[in-house]
Amino acid sequence: MKAMGFLAGLLALLALSLPVAAILGDIAIVMDQFWNNGRLQRTFGGFLWEKSNQYLLLSIPLFVLLGEINLRSGIAARMYDAVAKWIGWLPGGLMHANIGASTIFAATSGSSVATSATIGTVAYPEIARHGYSEPLFLGSIAAGGTLGILIPPSVTLIVYGVLTQTSVPELYMAGIVPGALLAALFSLTVLGLCLLRPGLSGSPVRASWADRLRALTDLVPPMVIFLGVIGTIYAGIATPTEAASIGVVLSLILSAANRTLNSRMLLASFEGTVRTTSMIMLIILAAMILNIVVGYFGAIQAATRMVGALGLEPWQLMALIVVFYLVIGMFMETFSMMLTTIGIVFPLVTSVGYDPVWFGVVVVLLMEAALITPPIGVNLFVVQGIRARGAPFRDVCIGAAPFLAAMLALIVLLIWQPGLATWLPDLFYAQ
Amino acid sequence: QESHDFAVVGTWGQLAHWMDRESVFWNETLPAASDGRLTATARPLTELGMDGTTVMRELRSGAFDFAHGVFLYVAADSPVIEGADLVGVTPDLATFRQVMDVYRPVLEGEFQRLFNSHILMLYAWPQTHLICNFPEDTPSEVDLSFFEGRHVRSFGASADEFITNSLGAVPVAVAFGEVLPSLERGALDCGATGVLSAYSGSWQQGTTHDLQVALGYTASFLAVNNDTWNALSDEDRALIEEQVALLEDQTWEATAREDAEGIACLSDGPCPRGEPGGLQQMTMTDAGREALRDSVETGVIGAWATRCEARSPGCAEAWNETIGALLGFEARP
Amino acid sequence: MQKLHSFLYRLSRLSVWIFGAGYLAIALATTADVLMRWLFSISTPAVYEVSGYIFAVATTWGFAFVLFERAHVRIDVVYQALGPRLRALADLLALLALTLFVAVLTWRAWLTLDETLLFDSRARTALQTPLWIPQSLWLAGLAYFLLCLVFLSTYVLLLILRGRSAEVGTIAGIPHVAQHGGTAPGAAATRGGSAQ
Numbered sequence: 001m002k003a004m005g006f007l008a009g010l011l012a013l014l015a016l017s018l019p020v021a022a023i024l025g026d027i028a029i030v031m032d033q034f035w036n037n038g039r040l041q042r043t044f045g046g047f048l049w050e051k052s053n054q055y056l057l058l059s060i061p062l063f064v065l066l067g068e069i070n071l072r073s074g075i076a077a078r079m080y081d082a083v084a085k086w087i088g089w090l091p092g093g094l095m096h097a098n099i100g101a102s103t104i105f106a107a108t109s110g111s112s113v114a115t116s117a118t119i120g121t122v123a124y125p126e127i128a129r130h131g132y133s134e135p136l137f138l139g140s141i142a143a144g145g146t147l148g149i150l151i152p153p154s155v156t157l158i159v160y161g162v163l164t165q166t167s168v169p170e171l172y173m174a175g176i177v178p179g180a181l182l183a184a185l186f187s188l189t190v191l192g193l194c195l196l197r198p199g200l201s202g203s204p205v206r207a208s209w210a211d212r213l214r215a216l217t218d219l220v221p222p223m224v225i226f227l228g229v230i231g232t233i234y235a236g237i238a239t240p241t242e243a244a245s246i247g248v249v250l251s252l253i254l255s256a257a258n259r260t261l262n263s264r265m266l267l268a269s270f271e272g273t274v275r276t277t278s279m280i281m282l283i284i285l286a287a288m289i290l291n292i293v294v295g296y297f298g299a300i301q302a303a304t305r306m307v308g309a310l311g312l313e314p315w316q317l318m319a320l321i322v323v324f325y326l327v328i329g330m331f332m333e334t335f336s337m338m339l340t341t342i343g344i345v346f347p348l349v350t351s352v353g354y355d356p357v358w359f360g361v362v363v364v365l366l367m368e369a370a371l372i373t374p375p376i377g378v379n380l381f382v383v384q385g386i387r388a389r390g391a392p393f394r395d396v397c398i399g400a401a402p403f404l405a406a407m408l409a410l411i412v413l414l415i416w417q418p419g420l421a422t423w424l425p426d427l428f429y430a431q
Numbered sequence: 432q433e434s435h436d437f438a439v440v441g442t443w444g445q446l447a448h449w450m451d452r453e454s455v456f457w458n459e460t461l462p463a464a465s466d467g468r469l470t471a472t473a474r475p476l477t478e479l480g481m482d483g484t485t486v487m488r489e490l491r492s493g494a495f496d497f498a499h500g501v502f503l504y505v506a507a508d509s510p511v512i513e514g515a516d517l518v519g520v521t522p523d524l525a526t527f528r529q530v531m532d533v534y535r536p537v538l539e540g541e542f543q544r545l546f547n548s549h550i551l552m553l554y555a556w557p558q559t560h561l562i563c564n565f566p567e568d569t570p571s572e573v574d575l576s577f578f579e580g581r582h583v584r585s586f587g588a589s590a591d592e593f594i595t596n597s598l599g600a601v602p603v604a605v606a607f608g609e610v611l612p613s614l615e616r617g618a619l620d621c622g623a624t625g626v627l628s629a630y631s632g633s634w635q636q637g638t639t640h641d642l643q644v645a646l647g648y649t650a651s652f653l654a655v656n657n658d659t660w661n662a663l664s665d666e667d668r669a670l671i672e673e674q675v676a677l678l679e680d681q682t683w684e685a686t687a688r689e690d691a692e693g694i695a696c697l698s699d700g701p702c703p704r705g706e707p708g709g710l711q712q713m714t715m716t717d718a719g720r721e722a723l724r725d726s727v728e729t730g731v732i733g734a735w736a737t738r739c740e741a742r743s744p745g746c747a748e749a750w751n752e753t754i755g756a757l758l759g760f761e762a763r764p
Numbered sequence: 765m766q767k768l769h770s771f772l773y774r775l776s777r778l779s780v781w782i783f784g785a786g787y788l789a790i791a792l793a794t795t796a797d798v799l800m801r802w803l804f805s806i807s808t809p810a811v812y813e814v815s816g817y818i819f820a821v822a823t824t825w826g827f828a829f830v831l832f833e834r835a836h837v838r839i840d841v842v843y844q845a846l847g848p849r850l851r852a853l854a855d856l857l858a859l860l861a862l863t864l865f866v867a868v869l870t871w872r873a874w875l876t877l878d879e880t881l882l883f884d885s886r887a888r889t890a891l892q893t894p895l896w897i898p899q900s901l902w903l904a905g906l907a908y909f910l911l912c913l914v915f916l917s918t919y920v921l922l923l924i925l926r927g928r929s930a931e932v933g934t935i936a937g938i939p940h941v942a943q944h945g946g947t948a949p950g951a952a953a954t955r956g957g958s959a960q
């Protein structure tokens with residue numbers, strides 16, 4: 001009952017269009033003030049300091065900076081053109097390039113929003129040029145971008161790893177096969193829809209084999225960054241957090257080689273990085289503060305007891321969790337969603353025998369779904385933000401829906417065949 | 432008789448001290464002993480999302496009435512407290528209990544002076560070991576020089592001192608969650624943690640050797656905010672002290688049990704908690720131990736004394752009269 | 765008021781340039797440390813410690829910039845259906861809600877610095893950094909954010925009282941809605957890149 005009231009209040013405040021961070025923080029303050037004489041507030045200052053210089057969260061600004069530099073140095077645009085030359089002939093044309101380029105960019109970037117913002121900025125002008133159906137094209141950008149957190153490196157997997165004490169390199173390994181599968185499912189979705197209704201497909205891209213071979217050189221820079229970030233982790237040279245720094249330095253070097261490195265470009269990258277990082281950090285810190293209060297009032301134990309008392313089969317529990325995340329994912333930002341729920345959900349899931357690494361992949365897929373479900377889907381907002389003014393937001397939501405279906409299909413597939421996620425890390429980390 | 436509902440913060444929710452003793456004490460033992468008058472809202476650190484570095488501040492401000500805390504974690508706020516658990520100083524658990532007993536008045540003075548609180552009990556965790564990933568042909572008995580140039584995870588000032596000056600190794604800063612993957616991939620050669628938490632954290636999967644040298648015992652305390660304590664009746668204070676004394680004995684016994692269990696579980700067993708870890712037990716030569724002891728006195732202890740005297744004059748002398756006299760060390764700033 | 769607004773905005777932008785460069789410095793120093801450790805077994809744990817401080821300080825100083833960029837995430841499902849007057853009221857309410865939260869945080873952060881000075885707290889590392897140094901800069905960022913919030917709330921309130929609600933959107937509204945004349949919903953999440 002208390003939980004229902006809490007949720008209703010949260011939704012009402014969201015509807016009032018208050019800042020998300022303020023809602024989380026104010027709820028924490030008010031609950032503590034009324035039910036606990038404000039005593040927990042005495043922990044806020046020390047807690048805030050302890051969390052705000054936490055080394056692991058530092059990977060967030062570093063990955064954002066990496067994306068900003070790649071966008072502004074022209075690396076992203078060249079890579080997109082190269083991918084378009086290779087797969088743009090398929091029915092659906094550049095929509096496959098959107099997904100393919102997102103997949104490659106995801107392998108250098110830890111963030112879904114950076115991925116769809118980068119690919120979206122590059123791809124958007126092509127809609128008019130090639131006569132695409134706008135909604136599906138936009139949907140492919142929004143959905144393709146979500147791959148950023150499933151394919152390593154991934155800020156979301158780092159945070160999951162920290163919260164649950166799960167090995168980040170194993171999580172990275174586990175994300176590769178499902179990431180490639182999801183990209184393929186997205187492409188199949190485009191292909192199927194375009195074969196069913198040819199009107200959706202724009203004019204395909206024509207390129208000679210000579211063009212294609214020449215374009216391969218434009219795929220080298222992202223490859224270098226990927227190898228720099230992931231390779232150093234598996235070679236035992238760097239930890240996952242350090243690897244983000246190496247990625248930034250590599251993108252700087254590549255940008256210098258491209259002759260695009262200058263102070264204006266750097267300052268613009270700094271602005272983008274701080275804007276995104278501080279925006280997200282305020283929400284993260286507020287969610288963590290709310291977690292102190294909610295944790296103190298015993299919500300975690302109560303929820304565990306409640307679900308425990310239901311006596312569910314493991315698969316029923318997993319189904320309940322999937323539905324739960326899809327519903328709250330409609331309304332919540334992904335970081336707050338994970339921070340406020342994982343402490344409750346993770347012990348439940350592992351207590352019935354699910355693998356922590358496998359569950360990490362499922363959680364990331366659910367976060368990806370949240371990024372493209374309205375009313376609050378951050379990737380939908382990113383894509384909407386790139387468009388010409390006055391275009392209806394509805395388009396983006398409708399266009400993303402078929403890709404949401406592909407994500408759900410993959411989640412079901414993973415529950416049925418957990419090996420899709422665990423096979424690669426098990427192979428690599430066999431005892 | 433008045434009723435009280437105390438606010439209590441404990442240690443880590445997934446570890447035995449909390450699950451088997453701390454939570455049982457606050458949720459069952461104390462309420463039963465007081466006919467339901469003294470109850471508590473007791474939460475482990477992990478449920479609040481806290482790290483345990485700010486416990487002294489929470490005690491002082493009265494955010495919590497009672498707090499369980501780890502000395503090493505609050506070292507930033509008090510070098511005197513840090514002195515209770517310097518790396519490589521205490522050889523075994525029985526001696527460590529004596530160390531805690533002789534140093535207790537010094538600690539109590541510090542808790543009263545700076546942190547508005549009173550110590551109720553001191554306890555420990557299973558011994559801290561270096562758990563390493565070494566080649567198969569590594570000898571089972573090594574000298575001190577063996578560690579030269581190896582990458583060892585740093586965990587605080589006194590550990591850095593130990594790694595650099597006593598072992599001649601390279602301290603590497605790695606977040607706790609990244610230690611195991613770094614050991615597996617070779618970015619680290621050794622990490623240090625309690626033997627039982629190494630086992631429950633599956634460190635044996637990414638490592639090969641367990642060095643049989645106790646680096647410390649993760650000294651911990653239970654303390655109460657002075658305002659809370661003074662507001663209680665004499666009978667209630669006596670009741671709590673009596674119950675805590677039982678808890679203290681229970682905890683030391685459990686630590687001794689888990690200490691032995693952790694070491695056995697990491698190697699070939701017997702292990703009541705699951706599959707034995709199969710790590711090779713590595714020891715240090717007598718000459719190595721001797722050299723280690725000397726280097727600890729000049730390195731770890733000396734550096735601590737310098738740090739401490741700069742902020743709390745007289746603390747080296749207090750240490751020499753208590754822990755130093757007991758173990759035959761001298762802290763010289 | 766307008767002049768003060770653009771002054772505070774520019775000051776926050778300047779801090780962003782400084783701390784953005786700080787992030788770049790972290791990346792360079794970390795990479796150097798990884799290489800030195802790999803090649804020569806030389807390690808400088810201080811890099812990690814100082815990186816943490818830069819991160820903390822950059823974060824709080826960035827809050828004010830995010831405020832002026834109107835990029836603190838707000839949900840506009842209902843907002844987009846409102847007229848200019850009600851929207852201005854919603855903007856004011858949003859500022860006040862944020863001010864309450866940030867005022868409590870700043871007060872608590874001040875008490876933390878106060879205790880740090882009292883205990884003469886030093887980092888638990890070989891560097892033994894006196895913690896009041898990074899904490900002062902960190903607190904200053906929060907205090908600057910609070911100052912900007914109080915200023916912006918006052919500014920918006922005055923605009924509303926003078927019947928100039930239509931102007932509120934450009935300084936405190938949700939960007940897409942304000943710019944697109946209300947037809948296009950979407951939260952003020954992004955421009956350039958973000959990290960989910």
Ligand code: NA
Nearest residue numbers: 106109148153
């Ligand atoms: Na990625």
Ligand code: NA
Nearest residue numbers: 329370373376
């Ligand atoms: Na959503």
